[in-house]
Amino acid sequence: MLKLVVCVKAVPDPEKADRIKIDPVTKNLIRQDIPMVLNPIDKFALEAALVLKEEKGAHITVISMGPPDAASIVKECMALGADKGILLSDRAFGGADAFATAFTLASGIKKLEEFDVVFCGMASSDGATEWVGPQIANFLDTPVVTMVKAIEENEDLTWTVRADFDNGYRRVKVQLPCVFTVTRDLNTPRTLSFSGIIKARKKQVDILGLEQLGVDPEKVGAKGSPTIVSDMEITSNTRETTMIQGTLEEKADAVLELLKDFGSIG
Numbered sequence: 171m172l173k174l175v176v177c178v179k180a181v182p183d184p185e186k187a188d189r190i191k192i193d194p195v196t197k198n199l200i201r202q203d204i205p206m207v208l209n210p211i212d213k214f215a216l217e218a219a220l221v222l223k224e225e226k227g228a229h230i231t232v233i234s235m236g237p238p239d240a241a242s243i244v245k246e247c248m249a250l251g252a253d254k255g256i257l258l259s260d261r262a263f264g265g266a267d268a269f270a271t272a273f274t275l276a277s278g279i280k281k282l283e284e285f286d287v288v289f290c291g292m293a294s295s296d297g298a299t300e301w302v303g304p305q306i307a308n309f310l311d312t313p314v315v316t317m318v319k320a321i322e323e324n325e326d327l328t329w330t331v332r333a334d335f336d337n338g339y340r341r342v343k344v345q346l347p348c349v350f351t352v353t354r355d356l357n358t359p360r361t362l363s364f365s366g367i368i369k370a371r372k373k374q375v376d377i378l379g380l381e382q383l384g385v386d387p388e389k390v391g392a393k394g395s396p397t398i399v400s401d402m403e404i405t406s407n408t409r410e411t412t413m414i415q416g417t418l419e420e421k422a423d424a425v426l427e428l429l430k431d432f433g434s435i436g
């Protein structure tokens with residue numbers, strides 16, 4: 171049976187984005203008072219695993235690194251059909267950059283007996299570096315295909331996937347075990363059902379800290395993060411609007427004059 175892992179991140183609710191603040195010193199997100207939700211694109215990663223489970227039979231483990239209340243998003247994934255849920259949570263994991271996040275998640279995945287495919291979203295809605303998936307693959311020593319939009323062949327241990335590429339796509343053959351980061355084109359995520367929520371009540375989220383992972387404290391959290399956000403600036407997107415009045419000919423003449431003033435035409 172296929173062993174699938176889905177990485178899911180708890181992010182501040184994008185619909186409450188106006189309440190998100192950034193600590194001026196650490197440049198970390200100030201998350202208090204903003205409800206945490208499942209990173210939107212991770213629903214597509216989970217759906218890919220759920221479809222494979224229905225079509226071929228699979229065991230799905232959902233894994234997240236985050237604060238204790240991130241357990242609720244792991245539970246949500248179990249209500250949607252995941253078999254096992256793991257939350258990596260410890261004060262030592264706080265302040266992680268993408269590198270330390272990937273190291274911690276890969277350490278959690280290595281604790282599983284085996285895995286065939288690790289699904290990640292392409293990007294989180296808060297950090298959005300798009301590095302976590304590829305760096306997990308690096309720590310697990312597996313191939314990675316980013317921006318997967320379709321799984322075309324999955325009969326044996328070499329799968330063919332279609333992945334985004336500028337204005338076209340790449341068709342990639344990849345050997346399992348591997349990591350995929352997925353786009354929103356891959357599928358249509360299902361919504362929570364009442365029976366799923368009831369079934370998930372009996373399921374337990376396994377919470378693993380530094381000790382249970384057995385990793386070097388210097389390699390996780392802020393200590394294990396080689397990058398820091400040193401500066402940030404909000405840029406203005408406002409545009410000046412000039413209303414042109416008059417007949418059609420007068421408006422066309424006025425536009426020509428404006429274009430000349432801007433140096434766009436001679």
Ligand SMILES: Cc1cc2nc3c(=O)[nH]c(=O)nc-3n(C[C@H](O)[C@H](O)[C@H](O)COP(=O)(O)OP(=O)(O)OC[C@H]3O[C@@H](n4cnc5c(N)ncnc54)[C@H](O)[C@@H]3O)c2cc1C
Nearest residue numbers: 177178235266267268290291293294297298299300301302
């Ligand atoms: C404004 C801002 C700028 C930042 N800039 C940088 C930077 O330049 N460099 C840097 O290293 N860090 C940066 N960070 C920190 C970084 O966002 C977090 O450390 C984050 O945990 C990892 O990266 P990401 O959210 O960008 O993930 P992405 O790589 O964008 O996420 C892709 C996928 O990885 C999986 N994933 C990501 N995080 C988790 C998790 N905690 N648990 C489970 N699955 C997960 C999900 O499937 C997700 O869809 C920044 C944070 C902020 C708020």
